[in-house]
Amino acid sequence: MTPTSLATPRSRILSGMRPTGKLHLGNYMGALANWVKLQDDYECYFFIADLHALTTDYADPSQIAPNTLEVAFEYLAAGLDPARCTIFVQSHVSQHYQLPLLLGMITPKGWLERVPSYKEMQENLAHKDLTMFGFLGYPVLMASDILLYQAHYVPVGQDQQAHVELTREVARRFNNFYKLDGKEVLPEPDVLLTPSPKLPGTDGRKMSKSYGNTILMIDPEPVVRQKLKTMVTDPARIRRTDPGDPDKCPVGDLHKVFSAPETMAKVYGGCRSAGIGCIECKSWVVNALVQILEPIHARRASLTESRVMEILQDGSRRAGARAEQTMEQVRAAMQLPILTPPLAGAYGVLGNTIRRSTIAESARPPGSDDLESR
Numbered sequence: 339m340t341p342t343s344l345a346t347p348r349s350r351i352l353s354g355m356r357p358t359g360k361l362h363l364g365n366y367m368g369a370l371a372n373w374v375k376l377q378d379d380y381e382c383y384f385f386i387a388d389l390h391a392l393t394t395d396y397a398d399p400s401q402i403a404p405n406t407l408e409v410a411f412e413y414l415a416a417g418l419d420p421a422r423c424t425i426f427v428q429s430h431v432s433q434h435y436q437l438p439l440l441l442g443m444i445t446p447k448g449w450l451e452r453v454p455s456y457k458e459m460q461e462n463l464a465h466k467d468l469t470m471f472g473f474l475g476y477p478v479l480m481a482s483d484i485l486l487y488q489a490h491y492v493p494v495g496q497d498q499q500a501h502v503e504l505t506r507e508v509a510r511r512f513n514n515f516y517k518l519d520g521k522e523v524l525p526e527p528d529v530l531l532t533p534s535p536k537l538p539g540t541d542g543r544k545m546s547k548s549y550g551n552t553i554l555m556i557d558p559e560p561v562v563r564q565k566l567k568t569m570v571t572d573p574a575r576i577r578r579t580d581p582g583d584p585d586k587c588p589v590g591d592l593h594k595v596f597s598a599p600e601t602m603a604k605v606y607g608g609c610r611s612a613g614i615g616c617i618e619c620k621s622w623v624v625n626a627l628v629q630i631l632e633p634i635h636a637r638r639a640s641l642t643e644s645r646v647m648e649i650l651q652d653g654s655r656r657a658g659a660r661a662e663q664t665m666e667q668v669r670a671a672m673q674l675p676i677l678t679p680p681l682a683g684a685y686g687v688l689g690n691t692i693r694r695s696t697i698a699e700s701a702r703p704p705g706s707d708d709l710e711s712r
Contacts, residue, residue, distance in 0.1 A: 348380050348381045349381065350382075350489045351376060351380040351381065351491050351492070351530065352382075352383045352384075352484050352489040352492060353369065353383075353384055353385075353492060354384060354385035354428065355386065355387060355409060356387045357387070357391055357405035357406040357409045358405060358547060359405055359408065360555070361412040362547070362552035362553055362555060363537055363555065364537045364552070366416060366555055367535055367595060368495060368534045368535070368537075369493075369534075370412070372532040372534075373418060374416060374417040377418065377422045382422075383424045383426070384413065384418060384423055384425050385428050385483070385657070386428060387428050388403075388427060388429045389428045389429050393470070393472045393476045393479070394466060394473065397466075407643070410425070410427075410649070410650055412555055413425055414641055415555065415641070417633075420652065420653060424653045424656050424657050424660075425649060425653040426656070426657040427650055427654055428483070430650070430654035430658075431654055433658065433661035434661070436665060437485065437665065438475065438479045440668060441508055442478050444508075444511050444512060445481075445508055445511070449477070449508075450476075451474070453477045453500060454500050456474075462548070477504050480501060481504060484505050485524045485664070486664050486665075487660055487661060490528065491527060491530035492527050492528075492530060493530045493532045494529055494530070494532070494534075495531070495532065496531065497534075502527060502529050505526075509524040509525065516668075517671060518667055518670055523668060537591070537595060538588035538592065539551025539553075539588075540552075540565050540568060540569040540570070541570060542570040553565055555631065558635070562624055562628065563624050566620045566621075566624050567617070569620065570588055571587050572609075574586070575587075575609075578612070579612050580612060581610050581611060582610065582616075583609065584606055584609050587609070589616065589623060590609070593605050593619075597623060601626065604622070605619060
């Protein structure tokens, strides 16, 4: 079966997040809000990358499972609909263990070391020992996630294009080595650039869990107001009567993302004339944030853990069925042994291993054991 025969009327998209804890507004605006819009126009697969988390949290994986469930709640609360997209957990789909191994056989080490995030994460996580095979091979794991679903597009921000380019190179190299009935198996995915505004945190730096400056998606209105009260502003506004500039103010940056044009007009006019104070300006942006967060909170309140688990199980089953279509092509192209479905179903992985060993044993010439033991 060729990739084109698997095509659907809608182009296929894949994206995911590492389960590192509760999601914040930067995660929402940088990814989730875009995913919600895409699910009506594309065949979408959105996953929780718990295997990715193991590449850095291997020494203490205790939080990966609870964080995975937390992220699943956030996905659904943001508006992802399991009836319109496939939501799944990476480790629940066995093909995510298989394809990285096969692609790792053909991926040069130098390719992995030149990925921008490789050195960047080593610097940011200097307190952890990242001299591990898993961390070095992380780009192959990420490329496999995309290629496993033969995705046409990967929605990313401007600064993430290098990851997709490596995936294209791995696909190109695979297709150069292997063909199926003379045709390529792994399509090279294209970048789908999506809006990814850089949201400032409460200290003016980029919003990030590591900085402790986030506004969480689950924060209730009083918490949001309290966090914004202490948010840094234009340093030129020392006194209430000093004029300021919203273009030099982190609160102004939040207004640009969340506030309506009429509010922005009041912000620019009032700040530059010192007609409004920072407290009033901050209250306006909180009002805009609450309008976005209220429906998210309402959807989350309607979810139960059992319902979320049910959605993840169904999504993982659907993802596994699609991933296996790709793996069948990959195995055939690489001329790996193919088992008949009845045997695979009856004996599972162990049965497959036993049968392959039996086949290999029967094909060995008489006396080969003696030769190997010498």
